Amino acid sequence: MPIWIFREYDRCSGCRYCEIACSLKHEGIIWPEASRVRVFEYVPGITIPIICSQCTDYPCVQACPTKALYVDETTGAVRVDEGKCIKCGKCVEVCPGRIPRILPQKDSVIICDLCGGDPECVKVCRALGFNALVVVDKWPGTHYKLYARDAEKITRDYVKKLYKVDPEEVM
Amino acid sequence: MGYGFTGKFVEVDLSSSKAKVVDVRKDLYRKFLGGRGLGSWILWERLGERWEEVDPYSPDNLLVVLTGPLTGYIAGVRLAVTGKSPQSGGTVGSTIASEVGLELKCSGYDGLIISGKAKDPVYIFVHDDKVEVRDASKVWGKGIRETHKLLLRDVLPELRKTPRFGEPKEPAMIYIGPAGENLCKFAAVEGKYAHAAAYGSYGSVMGSKNLKAIVVKGTGPLPPVYDVVKLKELIYKAIELVPKKAPRLRIWGTGQGPWRYGRDLSSIPVRNWQEEYWVEKSYSQYDLEVYDWVKRYWADYGCPLCCMKVTVLHRNGETVITDAPDYELLAYEGSNLDVWDVRDIAYLIWCGEELGFDMINAGNVLGFVAELFEKGILTKDDLGFEVRWGDVKAFERLLKMIASKEGIGKVLAEGTYRAALKIAEMKGLKPEEVLKYAVQAKGIGIGAHGVRSGLDYPLISYVTSVQGGDHQSVAMLPLDAPPIVNEVWASLADSAVICQFNMLGGLDLVFEALRAVTGWNISKEEWVNEDAKRILTLQRVLLLLGGPDVYWDPRVHDDNPPRFYEPLPSGPKKGQAPTKQDIEKLKKEYYKALGWDELGIPTEETIKQLGLTGLEKALGRIRKRLGI
Numbered sequence: 001m002p003i004w005i006f007r008e009y010d011r012c013s014g015c016r017y018c019e020i021a022c023s024l025k026h027e028g029i030i031w032p033e034a035s036r037v038r039v040f041e042y043v044p045g046i047t048i049p050i051i052c053s054q055c056t057d058y059p060c061v062q063a064c065p066t067k068a069l070y071v072d073e074t075t076g077a078v079r080v081d082e083g084k085c086i087k088c089g090k091c092v093e094v095c096p097g098r099i100p101r102i103l104p105q106k107d108s109v110i111i112c113d114l115c116g117g118d119p120e121c122v123k124v125c126r127a128l129g130f131n132a133l134v135v136v137d138k139w140p141g142t143h144y145k146l147y148a149r150d151a152e153k154i155t156r157d158y159v160k161k162l163y164k165v166d167p168e169e170v171m
Numbered sequence: 172m173g174y175g176f177t178g179k180f181v182e183v184d185l186s187s188s189k190a191k192v193v194d195v196r197k198d199l200y201r202k203f204l205g206g207r208g209l210g211s212w213i214l215w216e217r218l219g220e221r222w223e224e225v226d227p228y229s230p231d232n233l234l235v236v237l238t239g240p241l242t243g244y245i246a247g248v249r250l251a252v253t254g255k256s257p258q259s260g261g262t263v264g265s266t267i268a269s270e271v272g273l274e275l276k277c278s279g280y281d282g283l284i285i286s287g288k289a290k291d292p293v294y295i296f297v298h299d300d301k302v303e304v305r306d307a308s309k310v311w312g313k314g315i316r317e318t319h320k321l322l323l324r325d326v327l328p329e330l331r332k333t334p335r336f337g338e339p340k341e342p343a344m345i346y347i348g349p350a351g352e353n354l355c356k357f358a359a360v361e362g363k364y365a366h367a368a369a370y371g372s373y374g375s376v377m378g379s380k381n382l383k384a385i386v387v388k389g390t391g392p393l394p395p396v397y398d399v400v401k402l403k404e405l406i407y408k409a410i411e412l413v414p415k416k417a418p419r420l421r422i423w424g425t426g427q428g429p430w431r432y433g434r435d436l437s438s439i440p441v442r443n444w445q446e447e448y449w450v451e452k453s454y455s456q457y458d459l460e461v462y463d464w465v466k467r468y469w470a471d472y473g474c475p476l477c478c479m480k481v482t483v484l485h486r487n488g489e490t491v492i493t494d495a496p497d498y499e500l501l502a503y504e505g506s507n508l509d510v511w512d513v514r515d516i517a518y519l520i521w522c523g524e525e526l527g528f529d530m531i532n533a534g535n536v537l538g539f540v541a542e543l544f545e546k547g548i549l550t551k552d553d554l555g556f557e558v559r560w561g562d563v564k565a566f567e568r569l570l571k572m573i574a575s576k577e578g579i580g581k582v583l584a585e586g587t588y589r590a591a592l593k594i595a596e597m598k599g600l601k602p603e604e605v606l607k608y609a610v611q612a613k614g615i616g617i618g619a620h621g622v623r624s625g626l627d628y629p630l631i632s633y634v635t636s637v638q639g640g641d642h643q644s645v646a647m648l649p650l651d652a653p654p655i656v657n658e659v660w661a662s663l664a665d666s667a668v669i670c671q672f673n674m675l676g677g678l679d680l681v682f683e684a685l686r687a688v689t690g691w692n693i694s695k696e697e698w699v700n701e702d703a704k705r706i707l708t709l710q711r712v713l714l715l716l717g718g719p720d721v722y723w724d725p726r727v728h729d730d731n732p733p734r735f736y737e738p739l740p741s742g743p744k745k746g747q748a749p750t751k752q753d754i755e756k757l758k759k760e761y762y763k764a765l766g767w768d769e770l771g772i773p774t775e776e777t778i779k780q781l782g783l784t785g786l787e788k789a790l791g792r793i794r795k796r797l798g799i
Contacts, residue, residue: 013468013477017410020473023392024403030243031392032472033277033340042323042341044363045469045481045492050338089335101337105391127410128475129421130468150338162465163483165490170320 002076002138003117005037007049007147009158012132014039014047018121025120026113034103036112037121037133040151043170046158049133051121052078052099052112053148056141060091060100060111068108076138077114085109097148173197174397175240175688176205176281181302183295185380186230186287190302195281201691202782205239205281206251207264208666208706213284214255214262215709219789223718227257228354228379230288236345236385237282239668242272243393244402245684246409247670248472250275250345252360256371258532258586258614260721261714263371263638264665268471269362270343272668277389285380294346294384296326299391307383311352314525315361316492318346318384326386339388346384347374348527350574354378355584357532357616361524365479365494366471369529370615370641372586397690405684410475412676417476420672423456424478428498430455433506437742438620438627440507442560443538444610444734447621448742449506458513459495469494476672482517491521499642502619503534508541509560522567526574531642532586535616536573537566539587542608548598554579588614589721607733611640613714613723618642623735624744628656631757635729635771637710643671648757650764651699653678659703666706704765705781708773711765712786715772715793724797725771729758770799 019035027034037051054076061069061078068084069091071077085108091100092109101110112119125133138144156167163170178197183190195209203209213235218225225231234254242248250272252265275282278299285295289304292311296303309325310318322344330339344362351358351374358374359367368374377383396402414421430453433439437448459480466481480495496504496517504523505516523530537558543549544558551557555578558565572580582593587609595605610617612633617640620628632645636658644661651659655674664671667685674681678695686692693702717723731754738748759769766777772794778787 010466011468013470013474014472015470015474015477016472017406017475020406024399024406027392028399029392029395031277032273033390034392038340040338040340041363044319044365045466047469089333089337092335092337098334098338102335103390124407124410127407129414152338162481163490163492164485165492169490170316170492171323 002074003114003135004054004138004144005051005114005119005122006134006136007051008132008134009048009154011130012039012047012049013130014041015128015130017124017128018049018133021120021124025115034106034110036110040155042152042155043159046155046162048151048154048158050097050099050151053097053144054078054138055096055145055148059094063090063094065090069111072113075114075117078111079113080108080111082108095148096145097150099148173200174690175244175394176200177276177279177394179280180282180284181280181297182284182286183302183304184287185285185289185293185304185382188289188304190304200240203706204666205242206237206266206666206668207253207662210235210237210251210253210264211262211706211709211713214253215713215786218255219785222255222713222716222789223792225255226719227255227376230286230380232376232379234285234373234376234380234382235282236285237668238272238276239666240689241667241669241684243276243473244396244688245406245473245669246413246673246676247474247476248273249668249670250368251665251668252368252373253371254373254376257356257375258372259639259714260614260717261637262710263641264662265360265368265371265373266665266668267345267360267362267368268366268670269345270472271345271362271385271387273472274343274387274389276393277391278387279389279391283385285382288379289381292381292383294322294382294386297387298330299389310383312349315346315348315364315527316525318348319344319364322346322384322386330388339390342386342388344384344386347377348525348574350527351375351378353574353576353584355528355573355576356586356589357529357536358527359529361527364492365524367524367529369531370638372529374527374529396688398687401687402684405680405687409673409676409680412680413475413673416675417672420476420478423459424480424495425498426459426495426501427456429501429506432498432502432620432627436626437624437739437744439502440538440610440619440621442509443507443542443608444621445542446741447623447739452511454501454505454511454513454516462514463495463517474670474673478672484514484517486518491518493517493521493524496520499619500530500534503531507534507538507619508566510563515563519563519566523570526570528570528574531618532616533570535587535610536583536590537569539590539608539610540569540583543594543605546608548600548605549594586614587611587616610732610734612636612732613639613728614721615639615641617732621735622731623739623748624742625747626744630731630749630753631761634731634754635758635761637707637714646761648760648764658707659699662703662706663698701781705783707765708777708781709783709786711767711771712773712789712793716789722796729771730754
């Protein structure tokens with residue numbers, strides 16, 4: 001069954017070990033900006049992990065002009081055929097949360113591949129005892145897309161929830 | 172280039188708004204690591220010839236912002252800030268938990284060397300290979316929260332200028348508040364609302380350069396490491412060990428401290444250190460949990476421990492957003508001022524941090540004022556209002572006066588030591604009549620750990636520390652005594668630039684990580700006998716050179732403040748007080764252990780042994796001034 005990474009913002013401390021673990025696995029070095037999961041902290045104390053939501057209609061895969069993106073049948077992850085990617089940014093454009101990342105230092109777009117079913121970010125978050133990222137079975141449904149929002153939007157909502165102030169006051 | 176560092180610094184001359192990238196000699200990294208050690212050496216190389224004459228607030232002084240070899244790789248990101256300190260006249264390796272350290276390395280630099288003085292308020296923006304000095308007139312005069320917001324708004328559009336590349340993460344920032352802009356001698360460099368590099372008052376050094384903030388965003392990887400497989404193993408080991416060794420910090424933060432230090436160990440400041448024990452009035456982690464916290468865990472990058480908690484208070488029509496008070500500030504804005512409600516304490520801390528104060532030294536000054544008022548030395552006429560113990564409103568008002576240097580605020584902004592001298596002059600008293608209420612060492616207010624009970628910090632802690640009253644870098648005997656606050660180990664954390672608390676996972680882990688990252692094989696013994704000694708000796712020489720407004724004489728100033736000779740009036744060690752002889756004996760022992768002479772001046776031989784070539788030139792100047 002495909003899996004999904006549930007993210008609980010309240011539990012995220014902002015330690016960013018998910019970024020460390022992810023970049024060590026995928027890039028062989030610590031590289032937070034190239035991590036597939038990135039924790040945004042626009043407002044101090046409001047830490048929001050952002051990672052691909054594997055929308056069931058996969059707009060990024062649909063939009064890719066070179067067919068560099070495809071869906072992994074086992075995990076449901078979006079995979080990148082690095083040789084085909086031309087870094088055009090179409091996938092970013094159509095993603096509701098603009099989550100894929102293109103870096104000048106890398107030859108292809110960066111999207112979470114769910115580590116083949118056993119994500120490093122989830123493991124390290126568990127080891128730390130925070131459990132802000134948890135693997136769950138991906139039951140049928142379209143609600144996964146709700147999590148594909150951009151970090152700024154989620155931050156604004158969380159400022160209202162946690163700090164009970166107008167987001168304009170802090171960001 | 173070596174492993175773990177980039178080998179490059181950015182030099183920014185604010186007078187001309189020019190920036191250039193400079194290479195740093197590789198051997199200096201091995202000798203001083205980075206942060207506190209390397210920063211002090213850079214300062215010595217550039218200002219050593221005329222150290223005594225350099226006014227810390229002149230364009231001549233340098234502000235050095237540094238990472239270290241372990242920054243970003245293991246256990247708790249930090250950033251070190253140093254320069255000639257307006258408090259001590261030496262150098263303080265002041266560190267702040269800030270992702271600026273990480274972002275600098277990801278931009279390809281190990282640090283910044285900032286000189287000169289900008290004509291108008293500016294901030295420095297580093298984005299990978301781009302370094303800019305930008306207009307900060309919009310944020311000048313603003314408090315911390317507003318500054319954070321406006322700077323973010325100023326740089327985000329630029330970071331996002333290629334939307335099809337996706338969303339870049341937020342930049343990291345350090346900044347100052349009005350206290351720093353107005354050159355208060357206990358202004359901190361702040362970040363993320365409640366984080367601060369406080370000791371040393373580099374916030375005011377930034378202010379003297381018209382530098383409001385430093386904003387950094389790097390998109391590259393950290394520099395390559397010597398053994399990435401081993402490093403990964405150690406990262407997971409730290410994750411397992413650190414929270415296990417310090418569970419109380421994960422659960423409550425250091426906010427659980429007052430109970431322990433106030434009741435059990437009798438070492439908390441109460442009413443300007445008149446007592447160090449309390450029993451009837453209480454505040455504890457329980458109060459924090461039920462009144463304050465909205466989020467239990469708030470960590471910075473790479474921190475497996477997570478001692479911070481998010482606090483929100485709605486009060487007087489204002490919303491206080493801050494870190495749950497830590498031990499030091501609970502003590503300094505709490506018991507030290509006779510304030511016992513954690514909400515009052517958190518509010519007062521927030522007021523001060525918004526203004527950009529170092530809240531340890533601010534609490535030290537406020538307690539000093541309240542006692543002078545109690546003793547009738549300062550009156551309502553001097554202050555404009557009464558400053559009684561426990562009066563939160565009066566303390567808040569005083570903080571605002573100090574930040575804007577209004578009325579008596581101008582005198583108090585000098586910090587406890589210098590203010591005591593000025594007040595004595597104002598009142599026609601002998602200096603010692605006012606200095607006896609000043610609880611400081613080498614111009615730096617003493618951290619909230621007393622030495623009299625003997626149950627907490629040792630007697631010599633602040634006497635010979637190269638960073639004065641800094642409670643996170645204190646002198647200890649034997650030299651390799653295990654507490655992480657021992658300056659031998661503190662100099663390791665502050666030079667490798669990692670969080671001291673994360674050394675709780677064990678020193679072996681730190682040395683192993685240093686090996687995995689840099690490839691250097693440094694043993695614990697080598698650190699104690701060579702590397703730590705090298706850094707401490709260098710800092711000691713700069714401290715003794717001092718100037719231009721105050722100089723330290725080891726015969727007089729290598730001492731505890733007078734208050735620490737008064738017998739404890741309460742608690743388990745009631746009546747206990749050290750004698751001058753106790754201190755003299757420990758001093759001599761400490762000097763000897765470090766290879767300094769009987770007056771605490773490093774010897775030529777020690778300097779040669781430690782490879783501090785050139786530093787011997789300073790010794791003659793120190794001896795001449797001391798008349799020996």
